[in-house]
Amino acid sequence: MQLSGLRYLLALDRERHFARAAAACHVTQPSLSAGIAALEQQLGRRLVERDRRFIGLTGEGRAILPWARQVVAAIDGLVQAAQAAPGPLTGELRLGAIPASMPAIGMFATELARLHPQLRLSISSHTSREIAARLAEFALDAGLTYVEHEPPSGVVRVPLYSERMLFVRRATGDAPAAIGWDEALAQPLCLLHQGMQNRRILDANLAAIGHAARPAATADSYVALLALVASGGFATIMPDSYAPLLPAWAQMIAFDVAMPASAIGLIVADRTPLGPMALAALAVGDRLRDR
Incomplete structure (x- = not known):
């Protein structure tokens, strides 16, 4: 099974538009459509409702989304681990942050650059509930959010500071x-x-x-x-x-x-094994704790 087909399906579910999904995957729209068609042929199921525009995923397409996310995340983690073993960690760490935590972004970015100078940091603003959901869906590597009020489940957390x-x-x-x-x-x-x-x-x-x-x-x-x-x-x-x-x-x-006071901290999804990006984020959190 081609991993690219799974990536295309995830992008299409996220973007809800063929051209935008293709652009997100850095391929042409015909290439994206061909990759999804090949995935459908391998599975023997139609995954995407098609017309002249994107309509939605079929029931079968929605059913495989959690598995597709896990497969893609596992392969990405495998590649990152292999690359990091002999040398510096590279790639992109995707950090979601609630608006209240934005002032801490500078500290996080500075410490991350000190520990992993070849790692890129991608920051996006979300609500606390969106961060928890995106961690579960492998769409984020880490989050900055409240860790005591409405605490998210299934995460490893590092309290960083308290706000008034x-x-x-x-x-x-x-x-x-x-x-x-x-x-x-x-x-x-x-x-x-x-x-x-x-x-x-x-x-x-x-x-x-x-x-x-x-x-x-x-x-x-x-x-x-x-x-x-x-x-x-x-x-x-x-x-x-x-x-x-x-x-x-x-x-x-x-x-x-x-x-x-309300505690804000770093969270990553509690998985075994933790991926290189999650471990890198936790290392930063440990250094920033109560600084």
């Missing part, structure tokens, strides 16, 4: 050292939407002290929230790890009502 929340608004003069939740929640707030774990943690902590946030605007990134704050009409609540990255106009105010 800051109230952020456009500078209006002297800022108080701290602000109470009553005053903060009375402001026109923009927050992450409830599909983001940072927001769910905030809501849970507020509920525990008898409060609730009712934001006037929501978004899925801190860049969008800061753009709203920059307008002068909104304030926001975000992790203190973002403090070094905030622009000069942003006023950062601590909360005078303590809330539990």
Whole structure:
């Protein structure tokens, strides 16, 4: 069985479009179609519903996806292990990160480059649930996410640091050292939407002290929230790890009502054996732990 046919099928499922799948595999569209047709002939089953455009995978095509992911990941791990044994690790480490963890990306990338200078790092932003799913599907090698609140299952985790929340608004003069939740929640707030774990943690902590946030605007990134704050009409609540990255106009105010800190860490899928990329990520995590 040709491994390329499995790669083409996975790309087609991911891209949902023949031309985009071919481009992702760095082949022509006729080559991709021929590879999938050969795979169908070998299995004796139709895997793709075809018309002039991609319609979807057949039941048989969807059924073999988990096995195709495992086969492709196992072969990639085998190749990486063989290449790394006599020399430096090469290739691409795919890291998924929740928005709250983005300030830690620089530390991770710097340490990875120090340990494995010939390794490329590919970073993508996802929700915590997407990271867990992509690790299970072999689409990511490692993730930066919350490791205590809604902890993902089937992973090896390395806690890296704890975050606390800051109230952020456009500078209006002297800022108080701290602000109470009553005053903060009375402001026109923009927050992450409830599909983001940072927001769910905030809501849970507020509920525990008898409060609730009712934001006037929501978004899925801190860049969008800061753009709203920059307008002068909104304030926001975000992790203190973002403090070094905030622009000069942003006023950062601590909360005078303590809330539990949230642990962010590195996770990889708990498999035997762990692949070279997962081991490389864990080595970085061990060096960065509580730095």
